[in-house]
Amino acid sequence: MTPLEQRNLKMGLLFCAPWLIGIVTFLLYPIASALIYSLCDYSVLLPPVYIGAENYRELFTDPLVYKSLWNSVVYATGSVLLSSLVSLSLALLLNTKVRGLAFYRTIFFLPSLMPVVAGSVLFMWLFNGQSGLINAFLAMLGVSGPAWLADPRFAKLAMILMASWGSGHAMVIVLAGLQDVPTALHEAAIIDGATYWDRLWHVTLPMLSPVLYFNVIMGIIGGFQVFTQAFIMTDATGSPERSTLFFVLHLFNVAFQDLRMGYACALACVLFLIILSLTWVLTKVSARFIVYDR
Amino acid sequence: MRKLRHAVRHNQGRRSLLALALASACNPTPGLDGPRTVVYWEKWTNFEGEAIARVVQAFNEKELARAKAEPHYRPIRVERVTISRIDEKLLVAIAGGEPPDIAGLYSRLLPAYAQKGALLDLTLQFQRAGIERADFVPIYWNLCQFRGKMWAAPTAPASLALHFNQRLFAEAGLNPDRAPVTIEELDAFAERLTRWEVRLPGGGVEILSGYLNEVPATRKRLLQVGFLPAGPREWLGHWGGFFGGKLLAGSHVTAAAPENLRAYAWMQSYSQKLGVEALRKFRSGFGKFASAQNAFLSGQVAMQLQGVWMHNFIQRYAPGMQWSAAPFPFPADRPDLANHSMVEADVLVIPKGAKRPEEALAFLEYATSQEGLELLCLGQHKFTPRAMESEAFQRAHTNPKISLFRQLGLSPTAFTAPQTGVWQEYGREMAAAYDAMEHLAQTPREALGAVELRMQGAVDRERRAWLLREGRL
Numbered sequence: 159m160t161p162l163e164q165r166n167l168k169m170g171l172l173f174c175a176p177w178l179i180g181i182v183t184f185l186l187y188p189i190a191s192a193l194i195y196s197l198c199d200y201s202v203l204l205p206p207v208y209i210g211a212e213n214y215r216e217l218f219t220d221p222l223v224y225k226s227l228w229n230s231v232v233y234a235t236g237s238v239l240l241s242s243l244v245s246l247s248l249a250l251l252l253n254t255k256v257r258g259l260a261f262y263r264t265i266f267f268l269p270s271l272m273p274v275v276a277g278s279v280l281f282m283w284l285f286n287g288q289s290g291l292i293n294a295f296l297a298m299l300g301v302s303g304p305a306w307l308a309d310p311r312f313a314k315l316a317m318i319l320m321a322s323w324g325s326g327h328a329m330v331i332v333l334a335g336l337q338d339v340p341t342a343l344h345e346a347a348i349i350d351g352a353t354y355w356d357r358l359w360h361v362t363l364p365m366l367s368p369v370l371y372f373n374v375i376m377g378i379i380g381g382f383q384v385f386t387q388a389f390i391m392t393d394a395t396g397s398p399e400r401s402t403l404f405f406v407l408h409l410f411n412v413a414f415q416d417l418r419m420g421y422a423c424a425l426a427c428v429l430f431l432i433i434l435s436l437t438w439v440l441t442k443v444s445a446r447f448i449v450y451d452r
Numbered sequence: 453m454r455k456l457r458h459a460v461r462h463n464q465g466r467r468s469l470l471a472l473a474l475a476s477a478c479n480p481t482p483g484l485d486g487p488r489t490v491v492y493w494e495k496w497t498n499f500e501g502e503a504i505a506r507v508v509q510a511f512n513e514k515e516l517a518r519a520k521a522e523p524h525y526r527p528i529r530v531e532r533v534t535i536s537r538i539d540e541k542l543l544v545a546i547a548g549g550e551p552p553d554i555a556g557l558y559s560r561l562l563p564a565y566a567q568k569g570a571l572l573d574l575t576l577q578f579q580r581a582g583i584e585r586a587d588f589v590p591i592y593w594n595l596c597q598f599r600g601k602m603w604a605a606p607t608a609p610a611s612l613a614l615h616f617n618q619r620l621f622a623e624a625g626l627n628p629d630r631a632p633v634t635i636e637e638l639d640a641f642a643e644r645l646t647r648w649e650v651r652l653p654g655g656g657v658e659i660l661s662g663y664l665n666e667v668p669a670t671r672k673r674l675l676q677v678g679f680l681p682a683g684p685r686e687w688l689g690h691w692g693g694f695f696g697g698k699l700l701a702g703s704h705v706t707a708a709a710p711e712n713l714r715a716y717a718w719m720q721s722y723s724q725k726l727g728v729e730a731l732r733k734f735r736s737g738f739g740k741f742a743s744a745q746n747a748f749l750s751g752q753v754a755m756q757l758q759g760v761w762m763h764n765f766i767q768r769y770a771p772g773m774q775w776s777a778a779p780f781p782f783p784a785d786r787p788d789l790a791n792h793s794m795v796e797a798d799v800l801v802i803p804k805g806a807k808r809p810e811e812a813l814a815f816l817e818y819a820t821s822q823e824g825l826e827l828l829c830l831g832q833h834k835f836t837p838r839a840m841e842s843e844a845f846q847r848a849h850t851n852p853k854i855s856l857f858r859q860l861g862l863s864p865t866a867f868t869a870p871q872t873g874v875w876q877e878y879g880r881e882m883a884a885a886y887d888a889m890e891h892l893a894q895t896p897r898e899a900l901g902a903v904e905l906r907m908q909g910a911v912d913r914e915r916r917a918w919l920l921r922e923g924r925l
Binding site: 221304396399414416 | 569893917
């Protein structure tokens with residue numbers, strides 16, 4: 159290495175240092191610690207005691223892990239599908255040329271700015287079985303609405319419906335993607351006699367596929383990490399009948415109520431592996447459907 | 453260069469002196485080095501928090517008075533900090549090495565905190581300070597013990613009793629001055645106090661009492677319930693206690709003991725009589741506990757198991773309410789359980805790693821003295837956990853039923869949460885089992901059997917970990 163190269167390397171490392179220090183301190187060190195503590199009996203207050211794979215053995219035989227994982231899978235699937243549909247529909251509507259477009263875009267984006275805690279409290283009122291607005295609306299249609307958050311058959315559904323409230327971010331991304339679809343393709347399709355729906359299916363959606371894929375991946379990661387809504391709306395219990403005990407809520411209870419940080423770290427490691435595997439599988443499966451080349 | 457450095461150092465020295473002089477001039481407290489500050493974390497806000505603030509103020513004033521009398525005495529100054537979800541935040545603070553010097557916890561959390569090494573063992577300190585068992589009601593003192601050591605001192609205690617709405621009793625033709633004594637009587641009263649709005653086949657509505665099992669669910673709407681065996685989630689595991697059941701016998705989990713099965717079968721009978729759907733809808737209309745829409749305060753529920761604090765909420769949100777309280781009924785074939793109640797207490801602990809444990813102990817000593825506790829419990833409208841209460845305290849108390857709650861704590865049939873480090877987990881399991889039983893998704897045997905199996909594993913695991921740490925395994 160020449161002195162110039164050495165100097166460049168030093169300068170390069172110096173400029174990278176803030177990022178490197180950040181990633182080592184706030185990402186790699188916590189991940190490595192979690193991995194080590196997952197092999198220990200550790201309450202944070204006393205020194206960790208190495209117990210080998212005991213936490214993992216317990217984890218795989220713990221019915222609550224499967225229950226909470228199932229709840230998270232249902233929530234992540236439902237919320238991703240619904241949010242994708244809502245964000246795509248809103249973006250398509252907001253991509254038309256109507257008066258007051260900026261106003262509508264702002265209005266539909268606004269709810270996603272509301273903090274999750276405030277949104278959760280608001281939805282607790284909306285989903286109130288006796289005096290909630292949703293059941294009042296259903297009653298106008300002649301439907302007797304359920305006790306959403308008190309009924310294990312509807313509690314998860316209520317949270318999935320609530321997830322669409324925060325579709326504003328995904329909507330903006332889809333909207334940006336829509337405006338990037340080459341008009342030449344639409345014009346060519348119109349000349350070929352394609353209807354609106356033909357163009358949507360054969361031009362718009364393939365062109366949007368990278369954007370939709372991004373939203374789906376982010377949605378799944380967010381879906382598996384859902385916590386705040388369940389924490390606020392069920393007072394951290396995952397009630398009724400543990401129908402809203404999501405994986406991260408279970409992890410939180412184990413860590414901060416039972417003071418079992420070792421076991422909680424094992425849960426966190428498993429969640430990390432699940433999300434990593436899912437992302438990898440989705441990347442492989444979706445490779446055939448995503449159009450990157452324009 | 454050297455001159456410059458010298459000038460800077462000289463300048464810094466002068467600035468430090470100036471800062472010191474200013475600090476001394478601004479410090480109004482006596483003593484050479486100012487007061488010894490004790491940081492005190494408490495969970496209560498509102499009038500309960502204000503009562504604690506008065507105790508802190510009284511202590512601080514005493515310390516200042518002592519400092520005036522003894523010029524070389526450095527007074528202690530307690531700084532109260534209100535903390536929400538203290539159970540979690542205190543743990544994080546202790547783990548981070550920055551705990552408060554003293555903290556107010558719930559007694560049910562003590563075993564877990566003690567077992568994890570989060571608290572100072574106060575056994576010897578109490579002996580030295582003269583804080584003795586004989587000065588307290590035994591059950592509250594016992595709540596502060598775990599594995600033979602003292603980890604806390606009780607402050608504001610609580611016991612539970614059946615609260616009932618006398619107006620609704622009178623409207624249902626019941627004697628408003630007589631509470632049900634047995635569970636069977638409670639069930640009979642509850643049926644008379646349950647009211648429905650029934651849509652008549654020919655149009656119009658009628659208000660009818662009873663469970664109306666013959667009327668289809670689609671034609672009736674619940675307006676008022678006589679009794680609901682519910683309550684805060686942390687109590688849902690305690691219903692067995694009112695039937696003589698225990699949740700733990702030594703290191704054996706006994707969730708599915710016959711008494712517990714009987715209790716939860718009784719609890720489940722209310723879902724069967726009222727209908728799960730009707731009950732769900734009715735429940736979802738309840739307002740927040742601390743509001744005028746509270747089910748008991750608004751007259752939606754005629755009888756409810758509640759604690760000594762309920763009087764405060766009645767005064768605040770339903771001041772004109774005609775109410776009374778009585779010991780919770782016992783099964784007719786178990787008269788030995790008369791005057792039973794679930795009791796717990798707020799406690800003061802000194803976390804491990806506290807910077808000023810001696811000063812914290814001095815505050816604890818005052819806060820748990822007769823004077824301190826009467827000041828606190830009068831403000832919080834509770835009774836004291838002390839063996840003796842002054843006549844002035846009893847005279848000044850506004851809760852007309854305060855002696856009942858105190859007596860329930862003294863009753864030999866009073867019971868507490870099991871003393872185990874896994875109670876948080878146990879309580880969550882019982883609450884989840886309660887959900888399943890209440891919704892008729894599981895029988896008591898299925899639900900409690902599953903809890904027993906799971907929690908036995910947890911208790912064994914905890915015991916193993918403790919023996920390992922103690923070097924006995």
